[in-house]
Every structure is written in structure tokens, then in C-alpha cells.
Amino acid sequence: MAENTVRLKIKRQDGPNAQSRWEEFEIPYKSGMNVISAMMDIAANPVTKDGKTTTPIAYDSNCLEEICGSCAMLINGKARMACSSLVKNLEQPITVEPLSKFPLVRDLAVDRNVLFENLKKVKAWVPVDGTYDLGSGPRVTPQKQEQAYPLSNCISCTICMEVCPQFNESTGFVGAATISQVALFNDHPTGAVLKEERLHALMGDGGIHECGFAQNCVESCPKGIPLTRSISRVAGQVMVQTVKDIFSR
């Protein structure tokens, strides 16, 4: 193999019920290349390593700056964002597969709507009275802002769910991203008004007690969000709430 080429092994699957297969590609290397730009080059000339004509690869992407959360996939076995996966840092052939814990749409595209549904369940919002002019918001110290900001950086990529051993059909676990949003909104001066409802949403099946503290989430988060800290904090709040519930029954 010439050293100025890139080899990729990509898992293909035409649809949810189709058989999967592997295809190998060898394309010219360009400096600064990442996994998405490699797939863009394949789209412009969709031919496999063996010279067989194929179709462009289907995948989700949008911003290519690791901020929209679209392009999460398994690259060399690891869940990560394809746009920030620089080819020069990856061992070849680069294997690319879809995330494994979400319904497959096609090739590398999966359906991650479950996260948005979970965010509804825990009411991940600040319930403002209305959008009419009500003057400025609550005062916030810079320290408080510095606590909230990292949690608000979650890009909904679902990597924390993919790598979590507890996130599967039998537990129905909501996953770290959702719990961390509960931590964020429970801490907001106005958002706190829904704290109890959020904690109750995390109590039943698939709730926070499913967490097995494997720590995979915090290690894989592309945004470095302190997910385990959020989980511990919310777990504490759930415990207090459980006790309160007993006494107010």
C-alpha cells in the first residue's frame, strides 16, 4: 500500500431489515483529512478497493465542528464523532460501523430519537411565564455560571448511552445525558420549580438506580461533561425526595 492513501473498512446495510456487509476503500490521503471528508471523497467516486462500483455511504452529519452531535459512530471500535476523527491519528484500515444500541436506519445512520423523548419525560426546560417583557432574569454569580455551562454543552450525540453497559432494552435506562440535564435544570433558580417532577420521573423503571457506575460515559463524552458528578448529585436528590415522599404520604 502506498503511504499516501487511506484504507477504510465500512459496514454497510441497506435498511433495518437488510443483511449487513463490509466494504473496503482505498483513497488518496489529503492533509487534515477526517472520517467525514474521507466519506465525501468516496461519494464523489464510489468505487471499492477491488474496483467494484458501489453507492455513496449514508450517514448523519451537519456542522462538522463537533457541536451538532450528528455524526457519532463506531470508529476503530470506539464510539466517537466522525468529523473530529482525524485520519492521521487513526490506525488503518479504519473500521467504521454504526452505533450498535439504536435502531439502524441505513449504513451508519441510526435513529436516536429516544434521547429527545427522554428529555420530554424529565421536563428538561425552564418553565418561563411567557415571552413578553418581564425584565431581566435572576442574577447568577460567575461561579454558578461556570458550573451550569459545561452541562449545557451536551450535544445529544448519545455516545454516553452507546458505551453504557446498563443502557439496553432490558433495563430501559434513560442514560447519562438525560440525568445530567436534570442536574442542570434542578440547579437553575427558575428551573428548580419542576425539580420534584423531574426526580419522580427518574425513580421508576429505567430510572437513575439502573446506573452501575461503570464510568464509561464520562470517559467517552466528546465534550468532557462531568457526567458521573451529575449522576451522583441527582442520585442524592432522588434519595432525599424518596424520603420526603414517604413522610408526606
Next chain:
Amino acid sequence: MTMANPKIIVVGGGLAGLSAVIKIAEAGGNVDLFSIVPVKRSHSVCAQGGINAAKNLKGEGDSTEQHFDDTVYGGDFIANQTPIKNMCDAAPGIIDLLDRMGVPFNRTPEGLLDFRRFGGTLYHRTAFAGATTGQQLLYALDEQVRRYESDGRVTKYEHWEFLSAVLDGNRVCRGICAMNLRTMEVRTFPCDALIIATGGIGAIFGKSTNSVVCTGSAQSALYQQGAYYANGEFIQVHPTSIPGEDKLRLMSESARGEGGRVWVPRTLHDKRDPRSIPEADRFYFLEEWFPKYGNLVPRDVATRAIHRIVYEEQLGIDGQPMVYLDLTHIDRHTLDRKLEGILEIYEKFVGDDPRIHPMKIFPGMHYTMGGLWVDFKQATSIPGIFAAGECEYQYHGSNRLGANSLLSCIFGGFTAGPEALKYAKNVAKTSVEVPSSVFEAERKRQMEINSRLTSSSGTENPFRIWRELGEIMTRNVTVTRYNKNLIATDAKLVELLERYRNINLSDKGAWANTSFIFTRQLYNMLQLARVITQGATRRDESRGAHYKPEFPERDDANFLKTTKAYFAPDADEPRFEWEMVDTSIIKPRPRRYDMAK
């Protein structure tokens, strides 16, 4: 007669679309929200720097009048003034609202909102949340919309692409035709008013700072259905982007707002490590040429200065089209606190730490000032269709000031929402009463386009046509424009449209066929590229981002006019009209940044 419960469709879930949805749902209306990507993944998340509002919290005597004047002046007087004034007046209230919604804006020690300086102003007027302001604003609005979705007021259609409007015999909008991006089903949806908030058009220039889905396809489809497209020739090229294989990543203006300095070595091929080059051997050309605004001149001015350094003075780093943007003199803690997000981008995608190494940057296509023509109520020229956000033309004239776009998106959405609801409540005949044949006709027209594409067995690869489109548009229709080249570009676009007819789709599958979808958008990109190119050809002057060396001056006598393009279906090309500009409040004066205005 007013209708009790009209149906509104919003296409696009960036800041503009979500703002409109919130206003409608809050007023008790029902909304169907369509988006290619899940709305939380819209391009607005990319905005880094901040959002403008003259809250005057720094004791500088800033005012909404000043903000208004800066915006009109920055846009070189070609924008209608009344809507800009309304936007600037509303801005402080919008910031307060976002603050109440929980946006983690940066704070002063007293707990108040912090503000930074951006280009084209002398005031600290830009509120920001770390270096991810757009992401934070979009999430706040997304959360409010999710709340309304839980209440059943909003229905989301994500992974659906708007293809066209359904127009009745009187050319009034009665619904939309859309395609499911997974099942590829083509379907029509009735509505009593439609709001288009589909964002930018970066993909027409191949590589840009925009996101992948910013193709302008929806705007172009509407233009081909009879909507006016205004001021298409005004394209903003951001002075500081990071060249990349797949896209140009933005290095936000906030890097300069926080003290970043642009320079090149005074002599070409200076082989020294930039850090060891002494001050005397560095050419801080923006500071020397524009002493008053320095590194914070508006974008068009900075971009042309960098082009001049690279192409005329031959002083690009190592002879390459690149200059330094230097932050290394600022202490690490300040950088991390205020700019961490954008510095991470550089680190991640280039591999160098900008806290230690000066960054290498070059201008990149960034934003369209032009867009669908709208009136002061955000209504397009097709009855029943409104537009808001980057897809319309109203607020930025010939050059947008940094941090004014997020504001115009939210303000535009906040205006379009209630106006669309009002229109829908008073429309003479509701969409339910429109005969189904009207819908079926549009669906059939779109299905025919689809089957033409899948049955075409030519030789052209759509992605290669796209690359050629991007290359010629970037070369001839961005920073420096010559009529000879513009005419050649239009001829090339005609050739590309011809070749498009001979396309070969390697994937003819009927499930989640992304290259099919892209190929469909490509056609609309080519049509809109002609509007941009021909608009530029016609404007024989230099104004804001539009610069013609053959006509270096602004020419108010002949060109203080809005360009309005409309599609001539029989000729398959754009036609043009001019419209007078509302300069009722501030009299046009020369725009200069080498001195205070």
C-alpha cells in the same frame, strides 16, 4: 370572519424557526414544524461569538440608537431602516428573555450579564455564553418548543425535507409538499400560513463555514415558484476561517474581540518560528491601516485587507494564502474562560494549541445577506408565505455585523410568528376547503422530478458537479468581482445545469437515499447561484461585501436600490427589478473605518 384554529407550518428549526414556533404556540396556535435534521442539530448551534443588544451595562453610554446606526452604517445603507430600528429597540428585551429561559450567559462579578466587543462598533454590546452562544441560545428555544410539543401544540416532522409550496389557482399558499428522508415518501400538508426559516446557502460555494444542510434549496424552490429573491449578490466572507478538507471552520470574531491580533512577517519566507519574530519584524496590517478600529474593522474590510496582503503584497505566511491570528499574548486563564470552545476547535481540527502557537487563518464564505424578499411583516411576495432568519434579506444590507445575525433570526421569528397567525386567522378560505386536486397536482409535479432523476442513466456524478460549482463561485463571486469573470461564471452555471440533465445516480434505492436527496438540492443550488452571480454582474459599484475593482466607489445615485430577482420559467433564468430603499431615519453618508464615524 376569523378562523378559530388555523394551522401554521414552520419549515426550519434553527433560531428563527423555533422563535416563530414559540410565539405561535404561546398565542394558542397549532404548529407543524418541519426540519431536515432534528431541530436541536440545526446550523445555529455553530454560532460562537455572541448576540448584540445595547444594554449599556458597561457605563459606555451605549444606546439602541447607536446599535441602529452601527447596523445601518455597517450594512452600507442598503437595508430598509424601519425594521432595523425595530430590531435594535427590541434587542435588550430579547436578551432578558433568553436569560430567563436559562441561557448560561457569561457574568460579571456582580452577577449581571457580561458583554464583549465585536466588529463594526466601539461598544461592548455582545452578550455571550462561553464560545458556544449559538448552541446555548438554540437549546433554550429548543427546550421551550419541546415543552409545547409535550402539550400537543407543536408536532415535529424531523427528517422531512420541504420540496415546494402548494399554491392554488390564485398563487396563494395552501400547504407544502415534503419528502420523508427515510421512507422517501412524498406528501402534501395543508396549512393556512407558512413560515420559511431554512437558514443559509453556504453549500453553493462548496466549502464554507456553514453546516452541510445549508444549501438554500428551499429558498431556491420558492424563488422558482414565483417568490422574489433580494440582494442575492451580497455574500459575506469571514476574514478568519481555518482551511479544511471538508469545510472551512470558523475562527470567531470574538478571538479578535478579546484582543487577538492579525499579522504577517514583514518579509516573505521569514523562516523563524512566529513566536521568535520580534515585534519590529511583524506587520500588524489591520492596526496600521485602520488605527481606530484596528483588528475589529467589519468583516468585508478585514477580508479585503487579508486578500491584499496575500495576493498583492505577496506576504502570506510562507507564500501561502494564510495569515496569523495571534492570541498568545493573552493569559491562559482569560482565554479558557472566554474562548475555550473556539480554541478547542482549532486544537481538535488542526492539532496545534492556539494558546501557544499563533493560528493560521484565511477568509472563507460565511453568510448570505441576501435572501427571500420580505416586507416589514416578514411576508414574502407569495401570499401566505412568511420568512425569517438567514433565508431572508431584511436586516444586514450589504454587510452583516458580527453577532447581529442571531438577533435578526430571533427578532424575525418573533415577528413572523404572530404575523403569520394573524394572516391565517383572517384568510378568506381555509386550507381545509381547498380542493384536494390542488394538493395532488403539486405532489405529482414533485414525484415526476423524482422519477426523472432515478430513471436518468447519464454519466455525470452529482458530487463532482457540486465541486465545480463551489470552485467557480468561490473564485469569481466572493471577495473581488470582475464583470468578465461573473459573465463567465454564469455561462459555466448554464453548462452545469445542462450536465445536470445527464446525471447518473449510482444509488437508485428507495430508502434513506442521501445522495438522491443531495442531487435534488443540487439543482436548486445551481438555479440560485445564477441569481447571485447575475445580481453581482448588474451592480456596477462597490458596497459592503460587494467589491468590484472596476467600480471601486459606492454609487448611491444609481445603486442605492434593493436587487429583486424573480424567475422566468419559460426562459429558465432570473429576471431583475430594483426597489427603493427606506432611508427615512438616517441619511446615507460615506462608510469609513480608518477613522471614527
